[in-house]
Amino acid sequence: MTxxxxxxxxxxxxGLVGMLLKKGMKPNYEASIHKTLGVAVLILGxxxxxxxxxxxxxxxxxxxxxxxxxxxxxxxxxxxxxxxxIDDRLNGFGTxxxxxxGSAGFGAAFINGTLIYCxxxxxxxxxxxxGLQGDASVLYVKSLLxxxxxxxxxxxxxxxxxxxxxxxxxxxGGITLLAGSVAPYLQGALLDQLCMVGFALVACIGLxxxxxxxxxxxxxxxxxxxxxxxxxxxxxxxx
Numbered sequence: 001m002t003x004x005x006x007x008x009x010x011x012x013x014x015g016l017v018g019m020l021l022k023k024g025m026k027p028n029y030e031a032s033i034h035k036t037l038g039v040a041v042l043i044l045g046x047x048x049x050x051x052x053x054x055x056x057x058x059x060x061x062x063x064x065x066x067x068x069x070x071x072x073x074x075x076x077x078x079x080x081x082x083x084x085x086i087d088d089r090l091n092g093f094g095t096x097x098x099x100x101x102g103s104a105g106f107g108a109a110f111i112n113g114t115l116i117y118c119x120x121x122x123x124x125x126x127x128x129x130x131g132l133q134g135d136a137s138v139l140y141v142k143s144l145l146x147x148x149x150x151x152x153x154x155x156x157x158x159x160x161x162x163x164x165x166x167x168x169x170x171x172x173g174g175i176t177l178l179a180g181s182v183a184p185y186l187q188g189a190l191l192d193q194l195c196m197v198g199f200a201l202v203a204c205i206g207l208x209x210x211x212x213x214x215x216x217x218x219x220x221x222x223x224x225x226x227x228x229x230x231x232x233x234x235x236x237x238x239x
Contacts, residue, residue, distance in 0.1 A: 003130040003139025004172040008165040010147035011117060015162035018154020025155060034156045038209025041116065045206055048120060048199025052192045066196050069231060073197045077224025087219040094160070109160025111219050112205050113153055114167045117146050119198035124186050127172040131179025139172070185232075193228035200224075 022030070054064045081087065094107020117123070126138030146168075153161040175182060186194075201224065204216045 001130070001173055001176055003126060003136025003143070004169060004176055006136070007117075007139050007143040007146060007172065008169045010143040011113070011150045011165040011168060012162045014147040014150030015113075015154035015159070015165075018151040018156075018161065019159060021151070021155045022158065030156060033152070035210050037152055037156060038206045038211075040206070041209060042203050042206025044116075045199045045201070045203025048202065049196055052196035052199065066193060069193060069228060070196055070200060073193075073224040073227035074200060074221065076227055077197075078221050080223040080226075081217070081220030084223070085220075086222060087217040090219050105158050106160040106163075109153065109157035110163050111160075112157065112208075113150070113161040113164030115198075115201055115205060115218060115222075116149065116153075117164055117168050118171050119195070119202055121191060121195050123168075123172055124175060124191060124194070127175035128179050128183050128186065131176035132183060190228060190232045193232070194225060197224050197228060 025033075049070075053066050053070070054062055057063055090111055091107045094110060098106045122138055122142045126136070126142055129138055130136045150161055175186070201218055201221050204218050204221065207214055208216055208218065
């Protein structure tokens with residue numbers, strides 16, 4: 001659990017530093033950084049999707065896979081999210097927290113931070129290595145990256161970024177503690193598919209940052225991450 005604890009601590013520390021910087025930041029600077037952050041997050045998401053979908057074979061030929069699964073995952077996931085009203089419920093929770101701690105935008109900061117920090121192969125592979133081999137080196141690198149990004153997110157989004165360390169602690173810590181049981185499944189095709197869908201959600205976060213008029217309910221898309229798991233389970237049962 002050492003790597004995950006360091007990772008969560010880096011997010012909280014970075015978020016606090018960002019909040020301190022936010023106090024002295026002019027509104028026009030904050031707006032510009034917010035849009036620039038959107039560009040960076042969009043590129044991060046697209047890079048993750050491309051890395052999970054495309055492969056370079058012999059002779060430099062590029063092949064792709066998972067396009068249909070990506071479409072189905074996003075559509076089915078969004079439908080379920082709308083049906084379960086995940087975005088409304090999380091925003092309602094965020095509003096209650098905002099009233100208690102006096103921090104505007106808590107819900108959006110918490111949701112966006114959680115997605116950015118939890119999605120990706122580093123979170124899964126790093127947690128597995130920590131649990132199976134006691135090697136937290138991947139999570140230490142992730143901690144550095146997350147700490148830097150949390151400074152920027154804290155300066156633009158606020159306190160909710162710090163609280164996103166809690167899902168990271170539960171998610172990565174759970175994988176570490178259960179590493180021996182889940183390792184055979186969280187690799188290969190399933191890992192690529194989870195990263196593909198997850199980074200597509202990250203790209204949507206980037207689009208939201210870039211435009212005030214574009215409001216993609218990324219929280220309602222969270223069930224999309226369940227579709228690759230169900231698909232792989234169905235494949236295993238058929239085999």
